[in-house]
Amino acid sequence: MNTPKSLFYLILFIMAGCAQPKEEKAIVYSYVEEPHSYAKPNNAFINHLNLDITVDFENEIIKGKATYDIVNNNSTQIILDSKHLDIQSVMADGKETEFSLGANDKIMGQPLTITIGKNTKKIEIVYKTTKDTEALQWLKPEQTANKTKPFLFTQGQAILTRTWIPIQDSPQIRMTYEANVQVPKGLMAVMSAENPKEKNENGLYHFQMKQAIPAYLIALAVGDLSYKAISERTGVYAEKSMLNKAYDEFSDMEKMVSAAEHLYGKYVWEQFDVIVLPPSFPFGGMENPRLTFATPTVIAGDKSLTSLIAHELAHSWSGNLVTNTTWNDFWINEGFTVYFEMRIMEAVYGKERADMLALISGQDLDDELENLKDTPNATKLKLNLKGKNPDDAMNSIAYDKGYLFLRTLEETVGRDQFDAFLKQYFKEHAFSTMTTEKFVTYLKTNLLEKNKITFNTDEWIHQPGVPKNQAIITSDKLKNVENILQDFIVNNNFDKEVTKDWTPQEWVHFIRNFPATMTVEQMKKLDDLLNLTNSSNSYIQMVWYEQALNHDYHGKNVDAKISEFLNSVGRRWYVETIFKAFKRNNRMDDALKIYEKSRPKYHSVTVKTIDELLGFEPDEEVIK
Template sequence: MIKYLIISTLVLSCISSDLDLNTFSNYLEVRINHLHLEWLLDLDNKLVNATAEYQIKVLRNVDHIDLDIYLLDVFNVYLLNGNPLEFQIQVIRNQTLVQGDKLVIKLDRQYKALENLIIRIKYAYTDKARAAGFLTKEQTQSKKVPYMFSQCEAIKCRSLMPLQDTPSVKFTYSSTVLSKDPLIKVFMTGHQVDSLQLIGQYEETRLYQYSFKLDIPIPAYLIGIVAGEVEQRNVGGNCYVISEPHFLEGYAKELEELPFFLEKMSEYIGPYIWGEYKIVVLPQSCPFGGMEHPLLTFASPMMIVGDKSGVGIAIHEIAHSWMGNTVTGNNWSNLWIMESLCVFLERKTYQFVRPKDYDVIEAINGNIDMIEDIEGFVDPEKITYKSLHPNTAWKNPNDSFSLVPYEKGYQLLYYLEQLIGEENFKFFLRSYLDYFKFQSIDEDDFYKYLLRWVRQNIQDNQQAIINEIILIYKPWVYDLGLPPRQFSQTTPKYQQAISLANAWIQNNEQPQNANEYNDYMPNQQTIFMQQIMSNWEKLTNSKIKALDDFYKFSGAKQGVQIGFKWYRTIVLCKYEDSFWAVRQFLQSIGVRSYIVGIYEVLIQNYLNLAKQWFEEDKYLYHPLVSNKVQDMLNKAGIFE
């Protein structure tokens, strides 16, 4: 959490009881206030030559600066006047490939608290940067030029630049990106502005310059870049879609409701403060569902289904404009502060933009998947991942990511809303955002502010409400496993889908109401498919064939969650007649969780086939995905 002391009219962050254990930086002694980047792209060689300039505030007397790095080539460090500074790279407890290393910069003298200084670092990064996804031109739709995109969450930003890679530190930001090829266009976090003055001198006679600026402070993980043959199109109001040109018209049509989503969300939670809203639909190899960079959301093409049923990803990422980007958890043990509040706002928005009970079905699906994740954390090293406040010390915090911070946190917020009242909770959230605006906080900050707000604003049954919050809040956050209050959301549409699935599972004949499935909401169809998958051991090949013959699931254009559950069922049931569709599905997506989930059951049941498919298709995947599957195959090979 960030507290504030007023010293000589300056507001400075000071020590927190909930520190970030996943940074090697000395962020309690010095603080980056502004970051400027200058990058020269060489995408053909998967190389970026870079200079970073840091405006730094000294918080305590200090003679050095420690920054996070990951496999960067650091060439020199110097002051604004050109004087060089000594530096060294320190390896901490064999963390080089886990969290990276520490860049220790020796300053020219001891600096006192409240002083300012500016330093510059010249460095380069390559495809070793785990935040960077480099695609060859052959992997793009037009096959004309290479493509690059980034994914910095959680602690990958240190592979793109040396910095204080912690959500506890927020800074304003600017950048200039130079391209040698006119076909390669660049979009980056922030507002595009006229050319900024260059720091470096370049031998190339013709460079194409793209500059960006953001005056709202953000943490490092929200910096994002996409570069390649990309175009943008306005879909109404302040909303834009960006993609490869071939797909732009179709994507823009699928996402034409963006202004409506933004309007309805703003009506509930308050004004959208960031200006434009742009969403980049990345190429197929995108390893994640979405990423909420301010003014530049990234999304997987898996959300483009054709019937607008997959655009919930966009609604979730829009919600991050308030929850996470404006008020941020101060470390990765407090990821739930970003994600659960975002899920809550996303589902609240569904009440205005989707059919009745769509939000309830989302919550039910989320609860099912959360329980599966909780039950999957059996490794003693990962046991704390069952809580809302996992221990990420000496680990890559990405390893702790699951549906627990999303859904267990959402259920806490939903319970609080029921306790306080729907309208009251809306005003609490607005007040919370205003009070902590642009700050990074921990779970205790949220807790104390919640109690204070209730005492000041709730009259009826106040003490009983306070007593219940005190009773359940800390156990909800820190205890392992399911929440202390039972999940209670329900709708007849849930039981309707379960009953239809059971009719298929338990009987040898086609149910009379089989056509009912086609009228379900997409997430209600997911409930049906979850029930089918959960009962795969009861399904004969003849039943699988009957399901497929009637609904044409195999090879269909459908929501990725439905497809994922169907194809896992196909493999688990060893229904080889549809393996062609399983392969097609694996070749058509890039999201890590879905590819890993299919390969998990393939490896268990068809190891040699899994090896063959992966060897032939691994070029389609982002390194984060291919490395994970290769590791699974290697481990499975040991026990053959």
Template sequence: MGISRPCFHIDGQTEYLRFQGHAQNLVGPARRRILDVSNQEIESVELEDGTPLKYEVSDPVPNFGSKLTVKLPYMSAPGNLLKIKVKYSTDPSASALQWLDPNQTSGKGHPYLFSQCQPIHARSILPCQDTPAVKFTYDAQIKAPEEFTVLMSAIRDDNCTLSSESKKTYFNQPVPIPSYLVALAVGVLEYRTLGPRTKVWSEKEEIEQSAWEFAETENYLQAAERLCGPYEWRQYDLLVLPPSFPYGGMENPCLTFVTPTLLAGDRSQADVIVHEIMHSWTGNLITNRNFEHFWLNEGFTVFLERKVAASLIKDQQEAKKSRDFHSLLGLQELSETALAMSVTADGASRKFYELTLVSNSAHLNKPILSGWETNEASQSQRRRRSSLVNHLGPTNPLTQLVLDLQGVHPDDSFSRVPYEKGSLFLRYIEDLVGGPGVHPDDAFSSVPYEKGSLFLRYLEDLVGGPVEFDEFLRSYLHHFKMQSIDTDQFKNYFLDYFGNNSSIEQIDWQSWLYTAGMPPIIPNYDTSMTSACTSLVNHVLTEEQTRFVYTDVSDFMPHQIINFLQQLLERDPLPLGKLRAVGDVYKLKNHKNTEILYRWLRLCARSKDESALRDILSFVNRQGRMKYVRPIYRDLYAWEEVREQAIQNFKDNEQYMMHVTVYTLKKDLHLD
């Protein structure tokens, strides 16, 4: 039996960058209990009545920490639980915590603290069973200076206990969660109410902009409930964190963490909020048993995100076009992540496969871009593609949906493959068993997200479309609610549910789940929204720059501009004159939409525009979202003339980054 209902009592000491406190855990019949710890100083372990218990902390294993083995005095009777209390303090280098100096915040007046426990960093702040296979409810009491607001991934009691210049805040999480969803933030914060169960929190400097940007959150939540059933977590709040937060969002129950890079001023990044809302069902209520099955979290969530976002569009044809457009963007990102070619010692390149669009259908059907053969490829193409994804390739096992993580650090397992490949698989099955429905829907990269989403989209198409598949989804969500599961459980439930549908006999489970590289089948996507982007790309590549006019992009949605820039990134670098004309005429420089600015700066790096280097370095220094900083640092590393400057810039700023960002960037810059 695992840990049940821990209770955390934490005194946050900002001047010492550490926590002091104790964790109370209820344990079942056993003669010993093993907990995960990392860089914690264990002061004592005792029973509820104060009886001291013998314990032992093993030698640390690099990246994974130590075992805290507690010897129990007797075995309790079945059904009875012992309460043990571990008194401890954290180390200032705890990998789950980001301590920010006042000058790293917007207000510049107070320090700030936030946590990021996924995948295995909860052990650095709490003695716990740090695995998604174990779920627990929890209570917490957090003591902090009076001027600070404390938030957690739980229901917050507004009645705080005040004492001399400090206050104690109480929290309760009644729904079982895995350890990686324990989250904490402490700062001088304000909030605005968005709806009857939704708030947004941030420093006061961003609060009004945040409230406007995320004003539709309650509508997104209601749309999610129409597809997935009742929201189980009572409160859905957003916390806009300082820029060093390494992700777009983190689905902490009751309190989603989001990056300030979403504050685009046009609500165009709302899909990130929909994504995190969908985690309230897939990932939080139903959780991968371990991170070898991470696609069950992220592939499902991307798949549901796109269905829900499309459901908000009244015109069904436009809804399908939008869903397919965003799926194609994800497929494009997956292709960049999962596909890489190798350059041999003699400079020859190996073939790999690309996505090609044929008659409104997407297929994996031939070697890379025209001219991309060993004898025809330019040196610049070889350099670009070989540096595109420096550690993943078509045979890399980390591009499988179901991973083998023996000997692999969990931080290295996250990518976009489970997200998109899994989502695509579900779409395929939806179509297969009934045709179109009448309703719409080595490190962190696109692999778990996009490959997982593609898998699910494939399944959706396979079984008959959204109508049939939505019924299955609701059944699946109800059946496995509050459990941690693996891929075999999903597969068996799917096969049992659709047992009378002969179409499922077509599914090549081995290729989808256990084969590296791109998915074996791509759904029949509507490409009309991407066609306009492709036409503009061809215009830029073939016409003189004097023929560029702003009306080329004036009718584009933000995501179409993103797609236009992404397609340019997949071509040879632009000549400097043409690059600068694109930036000037299409008003890309200093764009407020971070997704657009990020791709523009990558184009500048690819073209080796030294005049843009200051802007590029400023961009990676002022925010720590790994989706942005990792590709840009890889581009800078490939730019030999500025490589050392990029490495020094990283070293100068790594103190301001979270552990996972530093860990992965060191790999990208070959510093590990």
């Protein structure tokens, strides 16, 4: 086809204009100010991490290289979070570059500032952990179930991932990741990613997490592990001596996943596995995507404590899929998750069991409100944690007040409407973060105003305590427990047969409600009848040992049993409850004597809490 000459020159002129280099304009990102991270993500942020690390049990360090793909908004520097790390070298665009570590903050660590070019898309850091790294717990063989090989696990929430990876450690910054992890032969490595099902010969494992997650959900465990599938997408990892127990205990996992999907939409993480960690794990569970970390204390032999698994599964939507933007919004993760947990438990095990769990959750909330009565601002859902460790806010307010707020909303608007609202909420905000203010706006627009409903949202979120218009939860079974206890207190009557079908929730409700006037003789009578000091259920043990301390009961060698419990369980909730009882009952000498022996067995998260509770100041040489 022929083209007129004038048109030909016009085309050349236009093409030449298009070919001229244009100055890149800065893109406006909407990351909010972060009180617990040094990162400035509106300037530059990580969107993919590639780890190449070696796990060195002999020296108790992780060492290697982290490579990052970054989104660079015409910035000449990127800032990461680092705490107790040895940063050895940094490269940008394949060349060594300048970096500096700022002043150290006890809570936040140090800002790692790296010089980059305006077009830099990749940086690389060679580093290793140190003896002070808080996220890692290195366990000797005797501290494991099999007692033959060492074990390592990480705990990143809230801001501890920066202690084993230099990272932008903010929940609002999401990234994909992959990793090559070299471990000693005979051990298996697993992560919050696509995982192996068997050990390999060379101890080198490759991982990939294709969905973007915040840094606190990057997790690693290394040990003498085996795997047993429950269904095509669920299964358990554990040391061999624990594997069949874990499999039996968690055999309803597929039912839970199906129930959760029916409620609030597709499970998007493909695999839902659970790893049972050694007893020093500081939490009940941790919702690391694809691989929930769990304490062995939930293995009771009767599936009676598996609400914890329902809770961590619920995090696959609330927390992992829709994440609190900052730790000031922590209730956005946990209040929703407790609500969802109860709904899963109701779907799988029935309303009566779910309501018992909810009532005990309410008791935990009442206790927390009493503990915080002198700091009422700490009982608000929306917090201001600037200058504070976000771990200190991980209490019953976020969990149980958050749950009660959502339960009250459900009863106000109706379950069907509330379910439809939540399903849409998770769908519209998948793989994003949520502030309290943004959620309130969404709630008002899509549920309350839409249905002409008036609700005191501000009072629930921004005021101390719990509003009067809270949902009223009842349980016939727990009411019956109260009647049995009252009969025993008044008439000293107790028929052991009434307890034969009790759930742990009924036992806990019974024991927790012992009055202050209960005598040592009455404690002894119950212990003789029910053998509570030697219970095999960790939850029952915790509340019974607390009451033994409260009532100065020393029968059945209970003091030795309490010491044994504190030396074999590292779950912070359990440990803190019992040490608080020692302190409350003026037995600090006994508490400190036990703690000096048990402290080296605890994870740093538990250690920090108990050190502060007991005013314990260790020598520098004492191992965490």
